[in-house]
Structures are given as C-alpha cells and as structure tokens.
Amino acid sequence: MEFPISISVFVALYIFMLAAFAGWVIIGRVPAILHTPLMSGSNFVHGIVVVGGVYALLNASTMQEQVIGFFAVLLGAGNAAGGYAVTDRMLAMFKPSAHPAAHAAHGKTGHVKSIHARKR
C-alpha cells in the first residue's frame, strides 16, 4: 500500500477550474467594506507556497539549490506570516455599534441587516 499523489495534466485542469470557480463565488460574497482585509487575507493564503519551498530545500543536493531553496522558504514564510499579521490586525478593528438602540431611532430599517444583505 502506498499513498503517492499523482496528478495528470487533465486532472490538474479540473482542480484549477473548480478552485477558480470556488474562489470567484466565495470572494464575490465579501462586502466592499472588507476588501482591504480580503486582499491581504488572500495574499496570506498564497503564502502556502512556503510548503513547496520546504520541499524544494529538503531535496536540494547542490549548494546552488540550497541557496535558492533557502530564499524560497524565507520569502514564502514572510508572505504567510506577514499576510496573517496584517489581516488579523485589521479585522480586529471592525466593531459594531456599542448602543444599537441609539441608532435604531434614525436608522429605521436597521443597519446590521443591510451589512448582511449587502450585495457586492
């Protein structure tokens, strides 16, 4: 019994197609108010490239490969850690009103509802 992953060109295209579609639909639902954290958040997600960097560096057999592999991990780790740090910081700032009753007086329909029902 073995568990190697083997992806042919066509299976790759299917994965790409489904992932792109999922990304389009998921991101399309994010309200404009969160577009900056969204951009840094998606930036964080492609920091997964660090995993590829680790693979490349562990399998490096020459000095040249080691040096380039080192930079792959260094840059990938920076992408992931930095992307997470700024996204987390920004999202922690978004707070609802402390006194929703005070707003209901002139908001009539209610603001919170419009946040959820907002179309992009």
Added chain:
Amino acid sequence: MLTLISQLAIGTADLAAAFLFLYGLHRMSSPVTAPSGIFVAGIGMAVAVLASFLYAFGVVPAARANLPVNLGLVVVALVLGGGIAWWGGRKVAMTAMPQMVAIYNGMGGGAAGAIAAVELFGGKAQGDAELIMTLLGALIGAVSMSGSVIAWAKLDGVINKPVRVKGQQAFNGLVMLATLAVGAYIVVASVDKAALILPMPTAIYLFFGCALALGILMTLPIGGADMPVVISIFNAFTGLAVGIEGYVLQNPALMIAGMVVGAAGMLLTLLMARAMNRSVSNVVFTNFGDGAKHKQGKIQGELKPEQPGDAGIEMRYAASVIIVPGFGLAVSQGQGKLFEFVKLLQAGGVSVKFAIHPVAGRMPGQMDVLLAEAGVPYDMIFQLEDINDQFASTDVALVIGANDVVNPAARTDKSSAIFGMPILNADKAKKVMVIKRGEGKGYAGIVNGLFYADNCSMVYGDAQGVLIKMIEAVRGLGLPAVA
C-alpha cells in the same frame, strides 16, 4: 514504512489545509465572522507547514547527505522570514497598508519563482508538460515579484513619478518575446541536447533576468494612483504562479490555494476597474492623466468659504449628516478627531453616516479600515450603492479630503476624463460642506463644479485642525446631550 506514514500524514494535512483556507475565506463574507475566518485559515497554514517537515523522510537519494544541513536551513529561513514579516506587519501604520501588502505579495511571487529555479537548475522536471508548467510559473512569479517591488516603491513615495518613454510599450513587448524565446529554447534544449548553443544554467539565468526586467518595465509607466489595481493584478499573478508550481510539485493544496487566490485577485481587479469606469487594460497600458488637458466646461458660481466653527455648529443643528471621507483625511491623521466630532453630533441626536466610495483610499476598502481603526462601528459605514439615494433627504453632506469621487462632472460632462465613473451624490444634499487644504484640483486634474454650487461651502484648512475647531465650537455651545 516511515516514508509511507509521512506520505499519508502530509496528504491528510494538506487536504485539511485546503479545506480550512476555503472555509476561512468563506467566513470573511461578514465583519462578524471575518476575524474567526482568518484564524481558521491560519490553522490550515500552521498544519501544512508543520506537516511539510515530514518531507524529510522521503528526500531524493542525491540530497540525503545534505539532510541535516537542509533541515537546519529550513528552520532558520522559516524563523527569519516569518519573524521579520510578522514584526513588520504588527507595527505598520494602517495608512501604509497598501505598500505592505505589495511587499508580502512580492515575497510570495519570489518564493514561487525560487521553487521553479530549484526545479530548473536541478533538471528535476519530468517531461515537456511539466517543464513548460515550471517555466510558466517561474515567469509569472518573477514578474509578480519585481513588479510588486516597483509598486511598493511607488506607493511608498520612493518613486514618485511614472517613468514614461516613447516606444515603451513596443520595448516591453520585445522583452516579453525575448523571455518566451529563452523559455522555448530551454524546452527544446532539454529534449534535444544537440541543439545546445547556450549552456543550460546561462539560459536559465537569462530567463529569470528577462522575466524580472519585464515586471519592472511593466509597472514603471503606471501612475501611483493606479497602484491598487496593479497590486490586485499581481496578487492574482502570485496566486497563479503558486497554483502552477503546485502542479509541478504534485501538491494539490498549493494548486487549490493558488487558484482560489488567482480567481479572487481577478475578481477584485475587475470590481476596482469598474468603480473607476475603466477597463483593466486601460489601467495597465494607457497613461491616465495625459489626456485630461481638454477644455473645461464653463463653471457657474463662486467658492464660498466658511469658518470651521460655524460649519460645526450648523451640523450640530442639522437632523442628518453624511460624511464622505477621502485619503486627504488619512493624510492629516484626522480620523480620530472626526469620530470624536461624530460622537458629539450623535449625542445631540443628529443622525450620522459614513459614505465610502469604492476607490476611496489607496486600495479598495482602505478607508473602511482607517475608520474602523479610529473606532467607527462598521454599521455606520455605508458603501456607494447602499447610501447614494439617501443624500437627497440629508441636511448636510460633509466631504473631507475627497474630490473626484464627488465630482458631478462624472454624471454630466461627456468630455470629462472621469465621465461615467460612479460618484457619491453629495451634491444632492441640502447643504454640502467641503473640508479642503486649498483650492487645488483632484488626482484627475479636473476642476470640481460641486465646489462652486449654490448649496456648497468650503472650509479651508488641514482636516485634523478643522475638526478640532469644529469640536471646540460645538462643545462651546454647552448644549445638553439628547438621550
């Protein structure tokens, strides 16, 4: 046996990571669940990175002797790269967020390019399809890296003018062709060793050199104000490069994460371009601002200055106020004082809302973040399509450090450079007040007819200073708070 277990563990961890990324991004669809969303995605990342150490049990025979050194290098690189970026991300000012995102994005592109370089120099690609994919990922990753660095330099003010030379587009086209030609040569030479006129390593260096130059040359002529679109494009590029390298490394987690980001970046780019009523190719290939030297339509009326104190008191006695903030507010660091003033108005029973234009700030949504940082609750912040109909029934529209996004010429003047761009209907409010440093023009270099309208008054001064005077004036009234 160990190889078997490590394969199983890595496969499972990466599958979990891919799911957690999608689920985390899904939770970002509301400000309520978004903080937990990034946390979920963070767990996915941690799991995948920890599991990647298990690759040590299945390294290729040639690298086995290097394993202890390589493991050490991995740890050093992770701690160093992750540590510096984390520290930078924790202390960066919210106004500098666009350039920070550009840098992190460039790092991701660079990492994808570096992985491709290891594969190429080591001759690890098996078969033409894999080699072509490696080169494609290398090209996109390298362009994204060098382009992001230029975007950072422009946003940070290191480069403060677009660099434009005659025949630039044609030259860039040539560099693009040269890159593709070197790539094609690498593919041909790897199949037929007899065709070797250039040693392989030299060809690979040349390929990366051309790709990096292309990223720089592409980004140099684009104006600083268009950088948000450019960052979004490069974000999509890095995603694509990561996805493609994921295929080369046979790692579906990289493929999925990369392609999700690629699609997301593409969508954001289109949304932004639409908010400026321009096409993406218009942003990348034409030099905005050059054509704006046409004759202005006749503007009726005159500028009517108003004292900050008077304006503040007028708003205190209004029933409803909508505030239109622009980047000028952030430049003067006035968000905190603005919210203090807003709370004062609210205590007096005035209904206050914020109206945000899609391209307010230096990247989409940045104004929302800056207001949130100052403590403004997100349910007071409204986007263009949700609030635009409410201006007509509002007493005062207060425009602070914004210009083009409230210029009625976008609606009426067909010859205007911004014609057709969706704008906030601040001019439809009963009274418009504009806080502005001087009588200058906006980024598009267009005179704003709104400032000359009968219902508009100008409050000159630095936004923060003006707001302090407004707060003092309203406090000076000594009115009791309304419950």
